[in-house]
Structure formats: structure tokens, C-alpha cells
Amino acid sequence: xxxxxxxxxxxxxxxxxxxxxxxxxxxxxxxxxxxxxxxxxxxxxxxxxxxxxxxxxxxxxxxxxxxxxxxxxxxxxxxxxxxxxxxxxxxxxxxxxxxxxxxxxxxxxxxxxxxxxxxxxxxxxxxxxxxxxxxxxxxxxxxxxxxxxxxxxxxxxxxxxxxxxxxxxxxxxxxxxxxxxxxxxxxxxxxxxxxxxxxxxxxxxxxxxxxxxxxxxxxxxxxxxxxxxxxxxxxxxxxxxxxxxxxxxxxxxxxxxxxxxxxxxxxxxxxxxxxxxxxxxxxxxxxxxxxxxxxxxxxxxxxxxxxxxxxxxxxxxxxxxxxxxxxxxxxxxxxxxxxxxxxxxxxxxxxxxxxxxxxxxxxxxxxxxxxxxxxxxxxxxxxxxxxx
Numbered sequence: 503x504x505x506x507x508x509x510x511x512x513x514x515x516x517x518x519x520x521x522x523x524x525x526x527x528x529x530x531x532x533x534x535x536x537x538x539x540x541x542x543x544x545x546x547x548x549x550x551x552x553x554x555x556x557x558x559x560x561x562x563x564x565x566x567x568x569x570x571x572x573x574x575x576x577x578x579x580x581x582x583x584x585x586x587x588x589x590x591x592x593x594x595x596x597x598x599x600x601x602x603x604x605x606x607x608x609x610x611x612x613x614x615x616x617x618x619x620x621x622x623x624x625x626x627x628x629x630x631x632x633x634x635x636x637x638x639x640x641x642x643x644x645x646x647x648x649x650x651x652x653x654x655x656x657x658x659x660x661x662x663x664x665x666x667x668x669x670x671x672x673x674x675x676x677x678x679x680x681x682x683x684x685x686x687x688x689x690x691x692x693x694x695x696x697x698x699x700x701x702x703x704x705x706x707x708x709x710x711x712x713x714x715x716x717x718x719x720x721x722x723x724x725x726x727x728x729x730x731x732x733x734x735x736x737x738x739x740x741x742x743x744x745x746x747x748x749x750x751x752x753x754x755x756x757x758x759x760x761x762x763x764x765x766x767x768x769x770x771x772x773x774x775x776x777x778x779x780x781x782x783x784x785x786x787x788x789x790x791x792x793x794x795x796x797x798x799x800x801x802x803x804x805x806x807x808x809x810x811x812x813x814x815x816x817x818x819x820x821x822x823x824x825x826x827x828x829x830x831x832x833x834x835x836x837x838x839x840x841x842x843x844x845x846x847x848x849x850x851x852x853x854x855x856x857x858x859x860x861x862x863x864x865x866x867x868x869x870x871x872x873x874x875x876x877x878x879x880x881x882x883x884x885x886x887x888x889x890x
Contacts, residue, residue: 503587503626504577506546508569508615509535509888512559513552515848519656522686522718531851532559532611535888536572536618538587540626549622550875550885551614554795554824555848556766560611568611571595587626589619593801602772609769609798616799617828617873625872631828632867635835639804647864648833649840651712651737652676653825654847655683655700663699669846670703676845677860680710680737686718690730697734708734715742717767721750728758738763738789746773752782763789766823769797771805778813785815789839793823794832807836825852827873834867850881 511533517526533552540547553560575595582588596612624634636644652673655666666683673681683700685693697713704710713736719727724742731739738761743750745767755762762783768774774792777783783790790810794803807817818839822829825844833841843860844852855868855877870877875885 503581503585504539505536505572505580506539507537507889508572508618509537510561510564510569510614511888512561513851513884515555515851517847519658519847520687521656521684521714521716526847529555529848530559531555531557532561532564532614533851533885533888534564534569534614534618535885536615536622537889538622538626547622547625548889549618549620549625549872551616551618551621551828552795552826552851553610553614554793554826554829555844555852556793556823557607557610557796560607560614563608563611564614567600568596568615571598572615587619587623589616589623589799590801590804592616592619593798597798605769605773605797609802610796613795613797613799616801617795620800620828621872621875628871630831630867630869630871631873632831632834635800635831640835640837645834645837647866648830648838649821649863650678650830650843650860650865651680651682651821651840651863652678652845653682653714653842654845655681655696656847657684657687663696666696667699667703670700673845674703677862678843678845679863680712682712682714682737682740682842684716685713685727686715690727693727694730697731701734708736710737712737712740712763714740717741717744719743721753724750724754725757728754732758732760736760740764740791741766748777748780748782751777752780755782755784755788761787761789763791763821766791766793766796768792771802771809774806775809778810778815785813785819788819790815790820791823791842792820793829795824795826795828800828800832803832827854827875827878830854830865830867831873850878850884853878 531553536549624631740763794800820838821840825842
């Protein structure tokens with residue numbers, strides 16, 4: 503098996519919505535196609551990848567550094583002992599001559615290619631990715647379905663409390679039991695009104711509502727909000743301060759008794775380990791949201807899982823950020839606690855296969871080989887254009 507060519511491009515995922523930090527008016531993401539010399543039904547087998555939402559495209563890094571290194575690699579060095587493609591063996595080539603630290607957009611670019619290689623490897627094997635992963639890195643018995651929650655509740659021009667309630671009702675109608683909304687983009691009094699409006703839709707059950715600050719708060723504000731919302735018994739209080747402010751997170755966990763979630767903006771094993779060491783997180787209740795597509799790919803995420811196990815964390819405490827098919831496969835294969843879902847945003851990359859049915863906040867996976875982009879028609883058409 504050889505890699506014949508690699509193609510990259512950009513797809514817009516822009517929107518008028520905003521969270522407490524940014525708006526998404528110019529958001530885009532990188533996409534890539536890795537073409538192999540394996541031919542099925544008269545066409546080469548191709549692996550596809552993209553970066554998760556929340557970070558911009560990384561085309562310059564892909565074109566100048568990451569893709570050339572992959573193409574220069576000895577094809578034999580990318581194969582396992584059985585002669586099949588082994589994506590984890592590409593990581594050293596992709597990171598050749600890169601200094602440690604600085605886990606920013608570089609991790610995004612590597613993640614795009616890493617995803618494409620895992621898609622390619624499992625397609626060549628003729629298996630859906632979650633089964634391929636489970637056989638090699640799990641226990642061989644993947645979850646049949648994955649817990650998913652519906653992320654939304656963004657701020658938007660002219661959006662009323664009734665609009666927010668209708669949005670959440672729409673998620674419930676689609677089969678979700680747990681929903682998430684943004685806070686921190688208004689003052690405390692207004693955000694409490696917004697939270698209570700959503701709780702009305704959830705019959706007052708705070709355990710079905712998560713709130714997300716997107717890293718906006720300083721410590722004083724984090725504690726003030728925490729004191730105000732703790733009586734609601736929320737599903738979690740997410741990314742309350744700056745992702746690298748471990749002391750803030752640790753202090754919050756000393757005062758806020760409910761579950762805390764964070765990690766989506768930590769992009770390396772080293773940063774994830776520092777969060778576990780110094781962030782004060784509690785393995786019995788808190789959640790970790792590392793996003794494989796943004797953090798050097800699944801290859802690095804497997805290392806993160808090993809580190810977490812060494813520190814006494816269950817994989818069930820991990821619910822990745824991103825809301826897309828790649829992390830859904832990872833969640834099923836590695837028996838994570840679930841996966842984010844974006845029923846109405848970040849298209850065409852976000853969301854699951856066409857026709858995917860959510861029942862009681864659980865969704866199954868398809869038998870399509872690879873990640874299954876071929877079962878997501880709008881996105882697959884964009885991906886196909888890369889190498890036509």
C-alpha cells in the first residue's frame with residue numbers, strides 16, 4: 503500500500519451565532535483527501551479528514567510542512583507487520599523537525615491528516631472505523647450506540663427567550679434528552695433567565711442541561727456564577743476559565759460541587775496531563791472534552807487515554823468536543839462516556855450520517871467502511887471535489 507497523493511482545501515462553516523468569546527461569521531476548516539494505490543470498484547481508496555469546529559483552517563501548515571513530510575515518508579515505514587496501513591506510524595514523520603510545545607494550529611493540521619489516515623486504513627480493511635479501532639486499541643467489543651447531547655443555545659441577533667426554548671424543544675423532538683447552552687455572553691441576571699427558560703422546557707430537570715462559558719470568566723466571576731447555578735443541579739458547568747488556567751479550575755472545583763467539564767482547547771498529551779495534575783478535577787464527577795481532531799489526531803488521543811488510565815480516570819469520563827462522525831467512532835471503540843452533537847450548526851462537517859436516529863440521547867453507527875463520510879451526502883460531495 504502506497505500513498506499516491508494528498509489534496510487539501512477549505513470549507514466554510516460560518517454562522518451568525520456567537521458564544522461568550524467569539525462569533526462564527528468567518529469560521530472555516532481544512533479538509534484533506536489522502537489517495538492510495540489500492541483500487542476498489544475501479545477507483546482508488548481515499549481517506550478523508552477535516553479539523554473540528556472552533557479553530558480556523560490550517561492550510562499553510564498543511565501545504566508547507568505536514569503533507570510534504572507524509573509524501574516523503576518511506577511507504578514501508580507506514581505499514582504494520584501484517585502489511586496494512588498503520589496510521590500511528592505516520593505521526594513521527596508528520597512531526598519531523600518540529601520543536602516541542604506550541605500546541606496551536608500545528609496540532610490542527612496534524613489532526614486533519616491523522617483523521618484521513620485512520621479513515622483510509624479502516625476502508626482498506628473493509629471495516630467501519632469503530633470496529634477497526636476496537637480490534638486494535640480497544641477490547642474488541644465496541645459500544646453499539648453512543649450517548650450524545652445536543653449543543654446549541656448560542657447568542658444570536660434578535661434571539662428571544664422563546665426562540666431559545668423553541669430551539670431546545672426541537673432538540674428534544676429529535677430524540678435528545680440532554681442539551682447544552684451558552685452562558686457568559688450576557689450578565690448573570692440575564693443568563694439566569696435564559697437558564698430558567700430552558701429548564702422550563704426540561705420540566706425543571708437540571709441534570710439534563712449543561713452550560714458552557716467558553717473560557718470567558720476570571721476566578722471571581724466563575725465563583726459567582728457557580729454559586730448562582732449550583733442549586734439547579736446541572737449536567738455540567740463547562741470551560742469556565744482560560745483553558746490553561748489550572749489554578750482557576752482547581753479553585754472552582756473546591757467550591758462548586760456539581761460536575762465540571764473542560765479540555766476542548768488543550769491540544770497535546772502534555773497539556774492534558776497538566777490539567778489532570780493541577781486542574782483539581784474530580785474523577786468521580788467531572789468530564790474531559792479533549793477533541794482528537796484538533797489535538798494531533800487519534801494517535802495523540804490514544805496516548806492521552808493511557809495517561810488518564812495511569813491517573814485513575816475511567817474512559818467513561820471523556821466526552822469529546824466537536825460533534826462529528828470521527829469522535830463518534832472513537833467514543834464507541836474506546837468506550838468513552840459519549841459525544842457532542844450539533845444538530846443545527848457547523849455544516850457540512852458537523853453531525854452524523856444522513857438518516858442517523860437519536861433515541862433517548864443515544865445514536866448508533868453505520869456499517870459503512872471507514873468514518874462513513876460516504877453516508878453524509880452533502881459533505882461527501884465536497885470531499886470528492888478535492889481529488890476529481
